[in-house]
Amino acid sequence: MAEKNLNSYTDEELILEFQQNNTIEAFEILVQRFKNPLTNFVFRFLGDYEACTDVVQETFIKVYKNKDSYKSIAKFSTWIYTIAGNLAKTELQRRKRRKIFSINSYGEEEETYDIPDESYRPDIITDSGIKDAIIQKALLKVSDAYREMVILRDIQELSYEEISEITGVNVGTVKSRINRGRAQLQKLLKDIYKE
Amino acid sequence: MNYKDDENLYSDVIDILKQLPKVNTPSYFEADLMRKINSDVYEKEVHESFWSRFLSPARLLPSAAVAIAAVIMLFVVDTTSVEQDDPLSAAPRLREDMIQSSTSISLDDEMERIADENDRLLKRKPNQSPPSNQQSAAAFASTSYINKSGLNFRQRHLTDEQKQRLDELKRRIMKYLENKKQTK
Numbered sequence: 305m306a307e308k309n310l311n312s313y314t315d316e317e318l319i320l321e322f323q324q325n326n327t328i329e330a331f332e333i334l335v336q337r338f339k340n341p342l343t344n345f346v347f348r349f350l351g352d353y354e355a356c357t358d359v360v361q362e363t364f365i366k367v368y369k370n371k372d373s374y375k376s377i378a379k380f381s382t383w384i385y386t387i388a389g390n391l392a393k394t395e396l397q398r399r400k401r402r403k404i405f406s407i408n409s410y411g412e413e414e415e416t417y418d419i420p421d422e423s424y425r426p427d428i429i430t431d432s433g434i435k436d437a438i439i440q441k442a443l444l445k446v447s448d449a450y451r452e453m454v455i456l457r458d459i460q461e462l463s464y465e466e467i468s469e470i471t472g473v474n475v476g477t478v479k480s481r482i483n484r485g486r487a488q489l490q491k492l493l494k495d496i497y498k499e
Numbered sequence: 500m501n502y503k504d505d506e507n508l509y510s511d512v513i514d515i516l517k518q519l520p521k522v523n524t525p526s527y528f529e530a531d532l533m534r535k536i537n538s539d540v541y542e543k544e545v546h547e548s549f550w551s552r553f554l555s556p557a558r559l560l561p562s563a564a565v566a567i568a569a570v571i572m573l574f575v576v577d578t579t580s581v582e583q584d585d586p587l588s589a590a591p592r593l594r595e596d597m598i599q600s601s602t603s604i605s606l607d608d609e610m611e612r613i614a615d616e617n618d619r620l621l622k623r624k625p626n627q628s629p630p631s632n633q634q635s636a637a638a639f640a641s642t643s644y645i646n647k648s649g650l651n652f653r654q655r656h657l658t659d660e661q662k663q664r665l666d667e668l669k670r671r672i673m674k675y676l677e678n679k680k681q682t683k
Contacts, residue, residue, distance in 0.1 A: 335532065339524045347522040357525060361532050368536050436519055443516075458516040479505065486509035493515065 315380035323371050331371075335364055338384055341460060345385070346392045348455045350399075351444045359395055363388040378469070385462075385470045389452060396448060435496065442492035450485030457482050610668050617675050 310318065310329055315337065321330040342363060347356040366387050367374075374383055443451060456467045467482075468475045506513060657665065 332529070335529060339528060340521065343524045344522045348519070353522070356522070357528065360524065361528070361535060364532055365536055365539060369539070439515055439519060454516070458513050459519060461517075483505050483509065486505075486512045489512045489516075490509060493512065496515065 316376060319367075319371065319374050319380050320376060323374065331368060334367070334380070334384075338381070339364075342384065342388045345455055345460050346388055348440070348443060348459055349389075349392045349452060350395060351440055355395055355399075356392075359391045360388065362391055366391075379466070382466055382469045385456070385460075385466075386472075389470060393448065393452075438496065439493065442489055445492055446485050446488045450481050450488065453478055453482045454485035454489065458486075610664055614668060614671060617671050620675060621678065 310321065310327070310333055313321065313330070313333070315334065318330040318334050321327045322334070339360060342360045343356055346359045347353055350356050350359070363384065367384060374380065443455070446454065453467055453471065456462045456470065457464070462470070464475050464478050464482075468478050471478065473481070
């Protein structure tokens with residue numbers, strides 16, 4: 305009965321319930337609501353499913369431990385996306401450091417170029433899975449700051465104002481960064497449009 | 500140009516991104532999450548209990564006392580530093596045993612007085628008993644500020660004239676002592 309009532313709560317009401325009464329059911333409902341959107345966001349940002357799962361779990365652990373840090377003046381979704389975004393960026397930096405270390409250790413370098421991937425031809429792309437992989441690969445080549453905002457806007461479909469709150473950047477900068485990210489993607493995926 | 504125009508400009512990119520399949524969590528996600536949360540809570544409890552035990556008054560007070568004692572030893576009882584007076588700036592120490600009162604008798608007067616006393620003894624009648632050794636020693640001591648028993652004497656540089664007079668005085672004392680022996 306109580307669980308049914310909690311399901312009708314808004315996100316903000318649920319986190320308040322969790323804050324005030326330590327109701328684990330409220331937290332579990334929030335996990336149910338946000339686990340897939342966050343996974344989608346973090347996966348598109350990192351491009352690694354296992355790492356993405358760990359980041360999303362860490363996000364919920366942070367919410368659980370620091371539930372009192374949430375202030376009711378902000379939307380819960382904004383708060384949790386901010387946490388997930390920060391953790392995803394930290395993971396990305398860790399991966400970059402690891403990559404630099406491996407280059408220094410073994411003298412090998414993984415080459416990345418900001419040019420369209422020539423390893424595929426549009427006329428042989430028939431499988432949607434491959435196409436998705438190409439898009440994901442192109443997305444990962446977009447600058448980190450632009451990629452995060454493009455994902456939040458065009459994949460997660462958040463408003464510019466929400467993205468501004470999540471990233472801590474003013475709305476004008478958010479719009480310009482999103483457009484720059486889109487321009488980079490357009491250049492990287494020019495062959496896919498012809499399909 | 501507003502953001503609607505921007506979205507029209509990049510509509511192809513936006514469409515492609517919107518068509519991407521949604522990525523979902525694995526089936527074990529929630530169970531794994533709750534396991535991690537519970538293990539974290541357990542670790543926190545263990546951690547807190549360790550600190551609460553460590554910070555209990557029974558353990559904290561002796562530690563605090565030792566720490567305070569160490570600080571006192573370090574700053575108050577500084578055994579390493581030796582305070583030394585600057586020999587150039589320090590005033591010389593005043594030796595009380597060397598202070599001579601302004602009223603003390605000069606050496607010349609002293610010698611004169613002893614010489615007079617010797618003359619008086621020499622001119623004394625033979626039947627007159629000489630003063631006892633104690634009396635003469637007391638008379639000598641009373642007139643002298645030199646006290647060898649307490650190493651309380653001072654060294655003076657004498658002029659040639661004073662040395663001659665002192666030798667004369669010694670000679671007369673020796674003569675007095677010889678006369679004294681003969682009278683015995």
